[in-house]
Amino acid sequence: MSDSDGDEDPFYDAVEYLAKAGPMDLGTGIEESKLAISLFMNNRFAEARALLKPWADESMYHALGYGVFEFLEAVLTFEQQHIESAAETLEQSVQVCNKFRKKNSMYESLGKIVRRPNYDALTEEEIHAELCYAECLLLRAVLTFIEDENLISFVKGGLRMRSCLKCYRECWNILRYRNWDGSLHKDHFESGVRMGVGAYNLLISMLPAKIMKLLEFIGFSGNRETGLGQLHLGCDLAGSLRQILCSMVLLGFHLFVSYVLGYGDGDLVLAERLINQQLSSFPDGVWYNFFKGRLEYVKGNVNPAIEWYSRAWQSQSEWVQFHHLCYWELMWANCFKQDWISSRDFADLLLHESRWSRTIYGYQKASFMCMMSEKLGRFETAELLQLFKDIPGWKQRIAGKSIPMEKFAVKKCERFFAQGNKLILPAVELLYLWNGFKVLGKQGDLVRPLLALVERHVRDLAREKDGGGGFYVDNLCLLLLLRGMCLRYLDRVGEAEADFLGVIAYEKQLLHDAYLVPYSTYELAMSYWSQGNTQGAEVTLENAKNNYKGYALESRLHFRIHSALSELRASRSVGQAGGTTSNGRKTSVPFL
Structure with a gap:
């Protein structure tokens, strides 16, 4: 145990058993919430929850904090009883926060349309209640999207998001126009406003253009630079209640979103x-050990990443759901090393312990087993066959629609049997689809063995051309795309572009994997861009966006195209007057 842990333990123990006496004031509520965050970050989850629960029906910050813990458990487990419990808790949290909000008369509500309200007339409790109410609404809206698998849930979630946005706008105006002289809790309020405004702008800005246009029509808009800027300001408010949460949102963006959805490299510095x-304060905390592992991972430092992920996984056993995040990362880190056995084992743990998507986990396990099919024994071969038979039955439907990656996995299961119980490099295909080459490509020592593996399969496929069962062109195009990716990251750009163009040339002969052509078109554009041909890159990206419809994982590619076009156009607008950003909006005022 570190010295810092030793210093804090008596304080935790003293507060932990305080009797409930008299009403909870705002200042004490904030301080106990800060303490609960510290407990949570030090893996003391039950103590954090126990600290907040007694006051969750009376204090806005206790209600919010307790709702957050219930929400996290629901999202991490994806189990119906936890989702229902979190929904009930958050409904109560919304009601508790609403009790402390300013109640406007009809005259005051109409007056706000023509003149700015007098925010100095609000009490500190009322302004913090407005912020906590917005945060509870946001959590409740997100939970609504996964609570029921029907369109009504999405409508309810959208309406709650609109209410949440309205509250954040009000909080933003309070922050800007209130006289804060003498306020004891401004930093706590400000960090919450900047976190909410920042996360909101960041979330909306990541959506593809066609979705953005629809959201703008109904009153939503978002800007990535504004979002990042607000979160940075929230991180700078040392000691504020939501400083840690601002840093976690930033880390989530720079270490995950930037890689999964195709944005440029995150700000790793x-x-x-x-x-x-944060590690200096929470050396054994699961979250920041996990983030440290992810940092090494995105740098391409696979072995240090595995060490940090393992440390995070083994640091606590109270919330096993955190283990699943580590298993997912460890699965891919071992895949980079072509350690198919370890990757299969982590996929198996996810399949049996996590409820997120058995179809995806099952197909990943099967894919890793296919990579070592020549070494499988009779029992393992039977297990693999049974797995491919079971995977389609695990497919889910959300709001009446299938999850795209699950649909992809089911199609590949059908393909496995149609090809005589085999697939061509399915794990490497998944690695590409999850944008793993963006990380893998940073280490030539990882790319070269993968290139050798792909080229061996190209030679094997050529020998089996007449016995391919009608899948020869599809399999060849997959190998060309994968080989092109390896070559591109080894700076053999001309050869890479030839492979991408080769896939595009086979467009009319593809029978099943139509997604390979638009994805190869996108990769060709990225290759042009890396060589400084920005005009060719933009034209090719527009082709990838507009010329192909109805293929597998279309939305996933559109996220990447949206990101690339935004970055490309932003690079041209640098230096223009007016502070414009990558999507051409002003950065001065959020929400506009």
């Missing part, structure tokens, strides 16, 4: 600074 700051 900032990420390392934030992680080291």
